[in-house]
Amino acid sequence: MSTTTMGTTTRRAVTRRTLLKTVGVGLGAISLAPLLSACGMIPGMGGDKLTVWTDATFAPPSDDYQTEEINKWAKSKNVEVEVTREGGDAVQQKLQAATESKQLPDISQVNDGRYTLFYPSGIFSDVSDLYAELGKAWGGYYKPAEMLATKEGKQYMLPYSLDSNLMLYRKDILDAGGVKEMPKTWDELFDVAKKLQTPPNIYGIGFQFNKAGTDAEDTFRLMMLSYGARVVNEDGKMGNVKSPEMLAFLTKLKASWDMGIYPPGVTGWDNAANNTSLQDEKTIFIHNPASPLVWFRTNKPDMLPKIGVGSVPAGPKGQFNTAYIRDGWAIMKTGNEKRMDLSKELMRHLYSKEVYRKWMELAFPAPAVTGMEDLEIWKNPQRKGFLEAVKTGILLGYPGPPTPAYSEFNTRAPLISAAARMAVEGWSPEQALEELAKTAEDVFSKYK
């Protein structure tokens, strides 16, 4: 250690005790810092810096553009912004910790599932005014976006994009087989798949029969509804799961498995496997968002015109498409009014005509607002199908409203589980129905 006094340097010997004290105090401070931070005595998401948590999507150019715009806005406002973009469930995991420790980011991207899950914890600020202002500028929101964002008459999130899963299929194979259009019913779909497949090279249908492939939960839910089966009533409470309609749906699903129209590996597929099976030209039909189209555009442009997009087939009791919020923004209740105002400013920038339209051209879902139907991308029939589907799509929890109970039920992938039981373990539809009803009872009984 050395000290300087009036230009002269005096060297002092460091005793063992002094050294130990210094180290002790230092270690003590280091060990106390996280505890103090956790107790809220040190601000976590610091100072005037805005923290934005976002998801990585299947369209990286749209992600990059959005981050670039956020940074551009920050520079123009002389504000420091930290944008983190992560895939999978990372944002959800971080939000859980943030909610419990009350160290919230300023803005978080929320899809409808995350919104439903976290809404009861009261971490989202009321953005009804901004919601109305932005909606007015864009000519309003599509109905599903409005229904999803509105809780007890108020909005706590700003919907940005809506998405739907549609049937993507090999138009060239259908044409060669003399099939003029996407099959209209499940029976027709299974028959066409059987007729046109050439296993082991190309199989008929790429639906996942495995819980890792959550796309299929959506597929089977739509099929279930089209057979007239319901898990919940219109009030969102559990309905009659063990119905003849549910049994008819499961019986049809089992019959389709027995037809040998799925690749044998679907029982082990994850959420990307159906995409890759179409991209690798191994299946004729899949049910998915538009992400494979983005992939084809970049990686196999010659294949893109050979891909058809069609509605989900109908069952004996109707036809359903789904709609969900893929991207939305929530401004968190951080208690810092200045940062919350800045967050609103940033939202206005992301919803500005120039930024929002450009982002939409790079991304693959449909917008949440109605004022973008003149975009060039909707002239492409492949993309137009998705825009049309989200306008009339049903929400998770149909015929009831989206609820945390249905979210948890859906998370358990009960329909995929039933399908896997029948396909992998040879269960009968009656056995699968029994387990499905038990799962529903187990989940919904907690939310009474």
Place this chain on the structure above:
Amino acid sequence: MSVSGAVLRRTRYNDLTARHKEWVLGYAMLVPAFLFIIGLIAYPAAWAIYLSFTDKVIGQTEKFIGFQNYVWLTQWPNFGRMIWNTVLLAVVGVALKAFIGMTMALALNEQFHGRTVIRALLFLPWTVPAFVAGLIWRWMYDDQNGLFNWALLGLGVIGEPISWLGTTTWAMPAVMSVVVWKGFPFFAIAYLAGMQAIPSEQYEAAEVDGASAWQRFLYITLPGLRHVMLITCMLSLIWTANTFDLVFIMTRGGPSNATEVFTMLIYDQGIRNGRIGEASTAAMMAMPIFAALIIILTKYLQDKDEERV
């Protein structure tokens, strides 16, 4: 603090004997470690135990519900299967890791050209992040584009692709093979280090007495390694029973529930549904077994220390 108070305290401290000052300083130095242990181990563990008796959901105030979560867990449709899968993965996985590790260590304990390079390469699976390993192996096991099916079909061993991760017959062995691949270097390195600590005179004496290689292994190497083997097996048993990332990436517990382990339920209920009370309960179910293993291990290590003293 007033000046007089500070002076008084200073005086009291100065009145202490040198031995007492050392004693005070010693305990003061323990404070940071103590805080870390309380903050990062004791508090979270106690909190997790408490949460398992509550209906805690993220962001909401919890309510004490006694053993309801434990009852709920035992009635979980796949409860028995989950226990079986977890035990199978841990016990068979550790046994295989120990066997392969021992074989590798015995081979690498011999003198041959390139031994140093091979020893370094042996570490490789251990150093690959589980996430990356899971993705690589998932691709190798892929039924449509995977390496194994491509090779076996090319060699004419199989007539049609095998769905390695999609059938109940193959899924668990496939997952276990990756768990073993990732974990055996730990055993090999530990055993190798243990072998090098065995005095070479014992082997020389045994050779003079006409002991065969197998007898030398059985009566010198194995007894010499028993402490290392116990520690590695116990540690690995705890780690393997807590395997999550590899199962999550490769099968997510499927097909059906053929590879579903406890950690999957913890993830689904805790992370995806925010039901921390239920997730904590699932985590707590295995705690008595792990605690017993840890107590045995700690006691064993303490006894070893006392033996040395």
